[in-house]
Amino acid sequence: MTCFPFCSKVTSSARHDPEIDEDISGIHNVKLYTYKQLRNATEDFCLANKIGEGGFGSVYKGRLKDGKFAAIKVLSAESRQGVKEFLTEINVISEIEHENLVKLYGCCVEKNNRILVYNYLENNSLSQTLLGGGHNRMYFDWKTRSRICIGVARGLAFLHEEVRPHIVHRDIKASNILLDKDLTPKISDFGLAKLIPANMTHVSTRVAGTIGYLAPEYAIGGRLTRKADIYSFGVLLVEIVSGRCNTNSHLPIEEQFLLERTWDLYERKELIGLVDTSLNGEFDAEQASNFLKIGLLCTQESPKLRPSMSSVVKMLTGRMDVDDSKITKPALISDFMDLKVRRKQESSTYNTSSASENQDTTWRFTAQYDQTMQTSSVNSALSFD
Numbered sequence: 073m074t075c076f077p078f079c080s081k082v083t084s085s086a087r088h089d090p091e092i093d094e095d096i097s098g099i100h101n102v103k104l105y106t107y108k109q110l111r112n113a114t115e116d117f118c119l120a121n122k123i124g125e126g127g128f129g130s131v132y133k134g135r136l137k138d139g140k141f142a143a144i145k146v147l148s149a150e151s152r153q154g155v156k157e158f159l160t161e162i163n164v165i166s167e168i169e170h171e172n173l174v175k176l177y178g179c180c181v182e183k184n185n186r187i188l189v190y191n192y193l194e195n196n197s198l199s200q201t202l203l204g205g206g207h208n209r210m211y212f213d214w215k216t217r218s219r220i221c222i223g224v225a226r227g228l229a230f231l232h233e234e235v236r237p238h239i240v241h242r243d244i245k246a247s248n249i250l251l252d253k254d255l256t257p258k259i260s261d262f263g264l265a266k267l268i269p270a271n272m273t274h275v276s277t278r279v280a281g282t283i284g285y286l287a288p289e290y291a292i293g294g295r296l297t298r299k300a301d302i303y304s305f306g307v308l309l310v311e312i313v314s315g316r317c318n319t320n321s322h323l324p325i326e327e328q329f330l331l332e333r334t335w336d337l338y339e340r341k342e343l344i345g346l347v348d349t350s351l352n353g354e355f356d357a358e359q360a361s362n363f364l365k366i367g368l369l370c371t372q373e374s375p376k377l378r379p380s381m382s383s384v385v386k387m388l389t390g391r392m393d394v395d396d397s398k399i400t401k402p403a404l405i406s407d408f409m410d411l412k413v414r415r416k417q418e419s420s421t422y423n424t425s426s427a428s429e430n431q432d433t434t435w436r437f438t439a440q441y442d443q444t445m446q447t448s449s450v451n452s453a454l455s456f457d
């Protein structure tokens with residue numbers, strides 16, 4: 073079991089650098105790199121080494137002094153909100169280690185620079201390689217897909233049940249699942265993560281996450297429990313089996329929303345028709361059908377009915393039966409209200425503007441939410457009719 077809070081030791085030659093400001097006091101037990109070290113690692117942050125662009129800045133591939141490759145995420149100077157997430161990310165993942173979580177090597181806090189340094193993962197994100205239509209697209213056979221689903225479930229079960237206090241990730245989605253050289257999945261991007269104290273069943277929070285993956289009770293009520301992550305995982309699971317994004321406006325209307333489509337096929341006992349046709353029928357039909365049912369169990373309207381992540385792992389690995397009789401209709405945000413969301417280009421990764429038409433249909437927002445407010449006063453990028 074891994075426990076918070078962490079000890080407050082900062083390890084680095086940079087700790088005596090007078091230019092490091094008070095942000096450092098919020099950082100515990102993390103290796104600190106100097107800006108110069110990271111500039112050398114990335115050949116002065118040259119464009120050729122840029123491997124991605126996220127909501128909060130650019131990501132470069134670099135080689136550290138010890139010879140290890142690293143993904144170096146430079147927070148953009150304008151990103152005020154990003155600074156908070158920078159500290160969250162550091163404090164959440166610096167002490168935890170798991171095969172299915174991205175590893176943070178350290179960070180840099182110097183003058184205005186805020187930089188995170190991770191282990192470099194060779195095979196990009198699931199949104200690029202499995203769901204994307206660009207040059208990063210890869211073929212995933214059934215065995216690899218099932219291994220990825222189980223790996224992500226194990227990583228999430230670890231965050232939810234083994235770490236104290238429990239961690240809710242809040243942004244489980246295909247672009248936050250990175251793959252190493254063996255296609256082992258690693259959950260990344262802990263900038264929105266929340267710690268749930270042991271004596272609390274939920275925390276009330278400003279809503280953040282990505283539409284399409286967001287549990288309606290959390291999106292609407294701001295009530296955050298681990299079940300919100302389990303909902304997002306259920307959406308991701310169905311995406312991996314079907315090889316398509318949760319929303320695709322290019323499809324006929326009745327097929328645009330993946331969960332609706334899944335429920336429809338489930339009711340017609342035709343669930344297997346959802347499995348990715350690019351597999352050319354080469355998959356374990358019983359396992360694929362079970363995975364889709366687990367996706368439905370995870371996305372049910374009542375959070376209480378959704379299984380815990382450890383049960384999900386057991387079901388995915390065949391150590392627990394998938395009980396059909398427990399499946400109820402998924403919670404669809406569109407059932408609750410008509411959402412108008414200002415569209416923001418989703419984390420378009422560098423050099424992959426053509427990566428995926430499907431990716432364009434993912435929406436991301438961060439909404440201020442106060443429990444005393446009416447939903448109509450939710451501000452920012454999300455508004456309700």
Ligand SMILES: Nc1ncnc2c1ncn2[C@@H]1O[C@H](COP(=O)(O)OP(=O)(O)OP(=O)(O)O)[C@@H](O)[C@H]1O
Pocket residue numbers: 123124125126127128129130131143145174190191192193194196197247248250260261418419421436
């Ligand atoms: N550890 C890593 N190893 C290899 N590539 C990485 C790593 N971390 C990030 N990347 C690349 O950088 C891209 C951007 O990552 P980042 O986490 O900044 O944003 P995102 O998750 O794609 O988007 P958003 O910030 O909107 O959630 C990723 O899609 C991936 O291609």
